[in-house]
Amino acid sequence: MSQALDEIKIGGLGASRKRVEDSRFIRGKGNYTDDITLPGMLHMEILRSPLAHARIKSIDTSKAWDIPGVHLVLTGEMMATRNLAWMPTLSYDTQAVLATDKVRFQGQEVACVIADDPYIAKDACEAIDVDYEPLPVIVNPRQAVADGAPVIRDDKESQAGNVIYDWEVGDKAGTDRAFEQADLVSKLQLHYPRSHPSPIECCGSIADFNRATSKLTVYMTTQAPHIIRAAVALVAELPEHMIRIISPDIGGGFGNKVPVYPGYVCSILASILLERPVKWIEDKSGNLISTGFARDVYLDGEMALRRDGKILGVRIHTDADHGAFFSDAQPSKFKIGLMHSAFAAYDIPAAHLTARGTYSNKAPGGVAYRCSFRVTEAMFFQERMMQAAADDLGMDQATFRRMNFVRDEDFPHRTPFGFLTDSGQYAKCLDVGLKAIDYEEFRREQAEARKRGRLLGLGISTMTEPLGAGNSREYDILGIKMFDSADLKVHMTGKAIVRTGAKTQGQGHETTWAKIVSHELGIPADDIVVEEGDTDTAPFGMGTYASRSTPVAGAAVAMVSRKIRAKARKLAAHLLEVSEEDVEWELGRFYVRSAPDRGVTIQECAMAAYSNMPDGMEPGLENTAYYDPPNLTWPFAVYIVTVEVDPETGVWDVLKMVAVDDCGVRINPMIVEGQIMGGLTEAYAMANMQFITFDADGNCVGSNYMDYLLPSAWETPGFELHSEVVTPCPHHPIGAKGIGECAAVGGPAAFVNAVIDALSGTGVRNIDMPLLPDRVWEAITYRRDVSGAPPVRSDD
Ligand code: MCN
Ligand code: CUN
Numbered sequence: 001m002s003q004a005l006d007e008i009k010i011g012g013l014g015a016s017r018k019r020v021e022d023s024r025f026i027r028g029k030g031n032y033t034d035d036i037t038l039p040g041m042l043h044m045e046i047l048r049s050p051l052a053h054a055r056i057k058s059i060d061t062s063k064a065w066d067i068p069g070v071h072l073v074l075t076g077e078m079m080a081t082r083n084l085a086w087m088p089t090l091s092y093d094t095q096a097v098l099a100t101d102k103v104r105f106q107g108q109e110v111a112c113v114i115a116d117d118p119y120i121a122k123d124a125c126e127a128i129d130v131d132y133e134p135l136p137v138i139v140n141p142r143q144a145v146a147d148g149a150p151v152i153r154d155d156k157e158s159q160a161g162n163v164i165y166d167w168e169v170g171d172k173a174g175t176d177r178a179f180e181q182a183d184l185v186s187k188l189q190l191h192y193p194r195s196h197p198s199p200i201e202c203c204g205s206i207a208d209f210n211r212a213t214s215k216l217t218v219y220m221t222t223q224a225p226h227i228i229r230a231a232v233a234l235v236a237e238l239p240e241h242m243i244r245i246i247s248p249d250i251g252g253g254f255g256n257k258v259p260v261y262p263g264y265v266c267s268i269l270a271s272i273l274l275e276r277p278v279k280w281i282e283d284k285s286g287n288l289i290s291t292g293f294a295r296d297v298y299l300d301g302e303m304a305l306r307r308d309g310k311i312l313g314v315r316i317h318t319d320a321d322h323g324a325f326f327s328d329a330q331p332s333k334f335k336i337g338l339m340h341s342a343f344a345a346y347d348i349p350a351a352h353l354t355a356r357g358t359y360s361n362k363a364p365g366g367v368a369y370r371c372s373f374r375v376t377e378a379m380f381f382q383e384r385m386m387q388a389a390a391d392d393l394g395m396d397q398a399t400f401r402r403m404n405f406v407r408d409e410d411f412p413h414r415t416p417f418g419f420l421t422d423s424g425q426y427a428k429c430l431d432v433g434l435k436a437i438d439y440e441e442f443r444r445e446q447a448e449a450r451k452r453g454r455l456l457g458l459g460i461s462t463m464t465e466p467l468g469a470g471n472s473r474e475y476d477i478l479g480i481k482m483f484d485s486a487d488l489k490v491h492m493t494g495k496a497i498v499r500t501g502a503k504t505q506g507q508g509h510e511t512t513w514a515k516i517v518s519h520e521l522g523i524p525a526d527d528i529v530v531e532e533g534d535t536d537t538a539p540f541g542m543g544t545y546a547s548r549s550t551p552v553a554g555a556a557v558a559m560v561s562r563k564i565r566a567k568a569r570k571l572a573a574h575l576l577e578v579s580e581e582d583v584e585w586e587l588g589r590f591y592v593r594s595a596p597d598r599g600v601t602i603q604e605c606a607m608a609a610y611s612n613m614p615d616g617m618e619p620g621l622e623n624t625a626y627y628d629p630p631n632l633t634w635p636f637a638v639y640i641v642t643v644e645v646d647p648e649t650g651v652w653d654v655l656k657m658v659a660v661d662d663c664g665v666r667i668n669p670m671i672v673e674g675q676i677m678g679g680l681t682e683a684y685a686m687a688n689m690q691f692i693t694f695d696a697d698g699n700c701v702g703s704n705y706m707d708y709l710l711p712s713a714w715e716t717p718g719f720e721l722h723s724e725v726v727t728p729c730p731h732h733p734i735g736a737k738g739i740g741e742c743a744a745v746g747g748p749a750a751f752v753n754a755v756i757d758a759l760s761g762t763g764v765r766n767i768d769m770p771l772l773p774d775r776v777w778e779a780i781t782y783r784r785d786v787s788g789a790p791p792v793r794s795d796d
Helices: 062-066 076-081 118-126 172-181 225-235 262-274 284-290 375-393 397-404 426-437 439-451 509-521 549-576 602-611 669-688 742-758 773-782
Strands: 042-048 054-060 070-075 086-088 094-096 109-115 129-134 163-170 184-195 204-210 215-220 243-246 278-281 293-305 311-321 350-358 455-464 484-490 496-500 528-532 583-586 589-592 595-601 622-627 636-645 652-662 720-722
Touching: 042 118, 042 262, 042 284, 054 076, 054 109, 062 070, 070 076, 070 118, 070 262, 086 225, 109 118, 109 262, 163 172, 172 293, 172 311, 172 350, 184 375, 204 262, 215 225, 215 262, 225 243, 225 262, 262 278, 293 375, 311 375, 375 397, 375 455, 375 742, 397 426, 397 455, 426 439, 426 455, 426 636, 426 652, 426 720, 439 455, 455 742, 484 509, 484 549, 484 602, 496 509, 496 549, 509 528, 509 549, 549 583, 549 589, 549 595, 549 602, 549 622, 589 602, 595 602, 636 742, 652 669, 652 742, 669 720, 669 742
Parallel strands: 042 278, 215 243, 311 350, 496 528, 652 720
Antiparallel strands: 042 109, 054 129, 070 109, 086 094, 163 350, 184 293, 204 215, 204 278, 293 311, 455 636, 484 496, 484 622, 583 589, 589 595, 636 652
């Protein structure tokens, strides 16, 4: 008779366990970087450039030094004496820590002051006198490659112009042939604007160098503490074992906290020089103008079509504006991230993508923000192109997608750009979505409304996202292979601690990793504590971004649990006095095959590991697993939205939105739903209201929260979520696929497609995001596409 535990009751897989971390967050008891105070701690503030491009003629810091309470004023010149004026980026470029020769974007770090408190430091920054000689400014790729364009990176000897890379992937000849055979070629051009993750907590660090022990401890807001440790070791030439990076609670990352920022480096150098802890907490505008910008890509594509709707081939050209420094974190093999995941869900014989990256006088930008290395742009373009092609063919949007989907029986499927997708039920997800939105009925209503001058629209977007880099064969950052790890220690009373190389920033790892251990070992989730983010205690890992935690670190948690179970089995055999082969496992308990009533619990095995192990067995019940996934995981989703556009004002409202997400096995359904809701909210904000761009002088327009709007519950529409389609990942130990970014990746195109659909018949093919009322109004009134590409007029 089975005495197995009820997995849902103990909080294992499938249980909608409340997030354990929330009990401290909602009580205001979180421990964020800014909550930490160390004895003798000083405070650092940064002076930023008001100009986008200018030669620095001189910097006079004498008045700042004279202010009582100032301990140190750092400039680029001083950094240069220690070879720290420049630092390497995660994409094999260099970035100025503090400007020496020129400033290259508005908001660039020019000097730092370290003082008794942040107010003195701020005042002292204002007392620094910088003499700038303005230079011509570049704010888009067209200007970057124009004849006579100023060379932004004249610091690099090998850099002749402003092009960072020219890159291509796919089958050029095959694609050319597809276009020759096409009955119809559909074209689309658009700009995916800059967007900013804007986590509630800004970036910051507290560096604490102890001369007596030579140990450097840095508390910092980073999504990838081990990469930072390696970077500090290499840049500051400190021994790696003497560096401890602690990433405490993080108030949202969303990609903003992946890069290495000058503020971190300056606080570290200041602490080494002053031998005191130095705290730097970025202010909101500093965060918004200088860190972690995403997107800024011009996409120009065309699709070769057969009259019956079959897609024969796709060509895409991308121009990415990276700002002044190429500082994205992305796998080194792929210059434009995973942009070539575009069209992975569709069965397309041939495709070719060319990509060019250029410098501009804007803050470093590119990869970060809920995107798995530019998948956001890829899926956005894909679904906007699908809509345009269906319209050009005069075909129904749903039918056109369904007929081109990779079919369930065709997995594993090689995408036209070379990825291997392994599972999914695309048509089924679409059907669930169409039913939920009541597709046929809406189309009828839409036609009726049109007769009365009302503009209703429906937008479909699908996305399949490659989540979980590595495998290590293909994916590395700066040569460091992408795998992850988990370390599990079961104490003698059967309670446990699990640590991983990932770093939660709000995703709920403290809740979900415990559930995986529960699922594998039957230890109740409440008996397991999860810890991440301390490089002295956590096993080496590449951190949390690209929704890689569940696919990689989560898999490592399952694998280390299985190692523990294998040892516990030996202990059980010893306790039950039978041979190991006679021992069976059920959740939480080993028993004798021939006598199921005779058993021992996992907790009894744990006690034996410390008190009664068999002769010759190593004591203890602990282990570590490194997991190198065989493939990425490929979640799929369908998002459908209906809108009404007011033709008089261009204002549009969401009528209904449905989301069908298939992320394989859901570890914690409630957390998955939270991730989807959050992602859809961000998608809505990007599509509807978030405006941050640049004028011709390189001034950052929209660099405040009056223009760059963070949606609250008030303006966010309701979302209807569907979870009935579950296609387990064939290679993940528990069948899970990533989910953290899906809705933000696939969501934006659904909104834009809906608004464009509402305008059908006007000839408008594209309005660049955000779809602000004036842009929609302009499109309706003048029956023309509306571009949002910079430069904008500064009074916009
Ligand atoms: N999960 C699950 N079942 C699945 C998949 C995931 O229960 N089949 C759970 C996971 O165990 C985890 C959460 O959902 O608790 C997200 O998992 P995953 O998809 O693995 O993503 P990561 O944990 O790697 O999170 C990264 C992802 C990224 S890249 C961005 S950007 C983003 C996002 O998560 N930043 C966030 N969501 C965020 N949510 C919050 N609150 N804060 C951020 O900064
Ligand atoms: Cu691209 S933002 Mo998330 O991968 O940290």
